[in-house]
Amino acid sequence: MGNDHWFDPDLWTRITEPTAQGSALPNAAYTDSAFFKLEQNSLFKNTWVFAAFAHKLPNVGDLLPVEVAGQPILLAKSDETAIRAFHNVCRHRGAMLVDEWKSKCRTIVCPNHSWSYSLSGELLARPHFFGGDKHDVNPDQCRESNLIEIRCETWNDWVFVNLDGNAADFSAHIEPLVNKLDGYDLSALNFGTELEFDIHANWKLVIENFIEPYHVFSCHPWLNSFVSMAERSPPVFENHILSCGYEFKETDPARGEGLPYFPNLSSDKKRRGDWYVLFPNFAFEIFPDQLATFVATPSGPDRCKESIGLYFVGDGANSDQYTKARNVVINNWHDLNNEDIGILERMQAGRLSDGFDGGVLSPYWDPVQQHFARLIVESVASVSSEVCGGH
């Protein structure tokens, strides 16, 4: 069952068998460069994918280059109400237009031949296009060479893009999640800080690990003391949304203690933690006093970057009186994530082994791993059926 057996259909069909007899994804999904490219060209294009934090573009004229599906994308705060996304290349010779965050821009100017575009992507001018001093500023001629816009939507502080333009409406896409968050006034959140990690593991391992609480009892001693395994439920999932949660009896300085709560929060939510994955790679966990986002961005078959964004309620995010309480939360997330990284890198190393073929799964905790695997396979199968043996 080595890595060169990734065309073996049996390995892929085990994600559809009952969990006790089935498996999660085989090794190739975590190691093979062809599978990695397939993911970039399918699931990272055909659905809504997190692109950036909206707070990085607070003012009209702010520009932020990002990467989605391995492609350079440009986000532009084009007016007070909208962040727009474009392919970050000049229509002339394909130079990347913007390579670092910029502010107060009225236009987007290519450094190669000074073609300029408006913040809405319209080509404004092609200097010397018809010879020295013979500029093209004819809007009709220019129009065909506008920047190529990408669907872009902002939800709270999170900017999502859909590269192929064919995903469902964004509001329909997130509606089930919005319903689950009923009772939390997310507009009360303010950004606190971002933690970044470079991990020697496939991005899927990060998301799979995030959604299952089974590893808590052996990997996270503090978390296990906060809420024991006996009180934890297995994750649930519906289509592209996976979720899990728990009640905690006592608060802790890292969770639910010392920082302001969401306004008008119901009493049951004052002792709850709930976490969610929005397929493919955006996740968050919400508590009465904080919200943490997780994004795993692939940088190769066996590498990814993980970002944790930490938000607090009201002035919990920036007031000096909460600095100490905030730092407890931030350090706790940092420590918890470091407890995971060693395990993630071991799981990546294990996927080079001929002794692993998708795993023996817990029928209680791991059905979610198979569901996630099915979402992956369905997404890549839309581009290539051969990878999945036709399934």
Ligand SMILES: [Fe+2]
């Ligand atoms: Fe963990």
